[in-house]
Amino acid sequence: MSFVKEELDELSKKCTSEVDSSELITCHQASVRVKLRKTKFKNLVVCLQFGDDYPSSPIIIELKSKTISEKLLHGICNIADAEAKKYLGTRQVLPVLKFIRQFLEDNAFAVCSDELSFIKKELITPEDEIKVKQKSGVLTTNINQKNYFMKLKFTIPNNYPEEQASVEQKETNFPDLFQKMCIAQATEMARQCVAPPLKKKPKDLPFEAKPSLKFIAEFLIRGCIQRYPMEKCVICKETAFPADPNHVVNDPQHGRHVEWVYCGHLFHHGCLSEYMKTPPFTGGKKCPSCGKRVYHEKWKIAPKTAEERWAHEQARQRELEEVVDFLG
Numbered sequence: 001m002s003f004v005k006e007e008l009d010e011l012s013k014k015c016t017s018e019v020d021s022s023e024l025i026t027c028h029q030a031s032v033r034v035k036l037r038k039t040k041f042k043n044l045v046v047c048l049q050f051g052d053d054y055p056s057s058p059i060i061i062e063l064k065s066k067t068i069s070e071k072l073l074h075g076i077c078n079i080a081d082a083e084a085k086k087y088l089g090t091r092q093v094l095p096v097l098k099f100i101r102q103f104l105e106d107n108a109f110a111v112c113s114d115e116l117s118f119i120k121k122e123l124i125t126p127e128d129e130i131k132v133k134q135k136s137g138v139l140t141t142n143i144n145q146k147n148y149f150m151k152l153k154f155t156i157p158n159n160y161p162e163e164q165a166s167v168e169q170k171e172t173n174f175p176d177l178f179q180k181m182c183i184a185q186a187t188e189m190a191r192q193c194v195a196p197p198l199k200k201k202p203k204d205l206p207f208e209a210k211p212s213l214k215f216i217a218e219f220l221i222r223g224c225i226q227r228y229p230m231e232k233c234v235i236c237k238e239t240a241f242p243a244d245p246n247h248v249v250n251d252p253q254h255g256r257h258v259e260w261v262y263c264g265h266l267f268h269h270g271c272l273s274e275y276m277k278t279p280p281f282t283g284g285k286k287c288p289s290c291g292k293r294v295y296h297e298k299w300k301i302a303p304k305t306a307e308e309r310w311a312h313e314q315a316r317q318r319e320l321e322e323v324v325d326f327l328g
């Protein structure tokens, strides 16, 4: 029996038992095809060909996958190539298959390598820090803006992207309520990537889970941490956050407490409070910066009530002035 024939013989006997969740599709001298599957998304087909002087030359490897990016497949192919070269002169098929299977096991980010490189290239600046723990699927970042920072921990579940990426805040000097709202909003955005809407519209296509990592990382890093420390209060036009994070106000009733409203603009509590109590009230109060209706938990009063309160306040003011006039 030729060398290759003997190796194929061994492969057909041992492939499924020695290479976790593998499926031997073809096992010929012309080519070997094996499907490797870790999850629904982490799977690929390994195509192997024996060159003329095999096993003196490395086995020829080609990888195909519908769920792993071309770029990453190319990278895996290169390191598998290097692995094959360690076995020159001997059987290479099983070692190469085991090596690729182990790569899938050890690299949680294999299913989102494009998202990860977007985060590294587009969102992180030289002042920031980023750490990737491939095996556990954890990404930690420390993002800085002005004197503010936020440390975030993103986690990729095993069956990502069908299950959402999660995020936790580990340390920050952002205002307390503000940072909690950022994380809560990101978590909700991630949930919507994987959970179908409660009310389905008749024309909606069947729901399909979308990748959530890049989406929430971009929202938190670019949309919150890098944006808000520079953002001005819509009313007084001063920077809404204090320049020195030691002066951050966490008392929600304090005039300088930062209010983050529905449209994404910032107001000081005092500035917004004043603005919400001043007419016109028709059609609800609008954000002076973008014209969108101001929705905020603290100012949930109907325009009519606001009108009445304002009228009442004005009347009281007039009475007071009259008294002052009289005394004067």
Ligand SMILES: [Zn+2]
Pocket (backbone or CB within 6 Å): 233, 234, 235, 236, 237, 238, 267, 268, 271
């Ligand atoms: Zn202000």
Ligand SMILES: [Zn+2]
Pocket (backbone or CB within 6 Å): 263, 264, 265, 287, 288, 289, 290, 291, 292
């Ligand atoms: Zn606005």
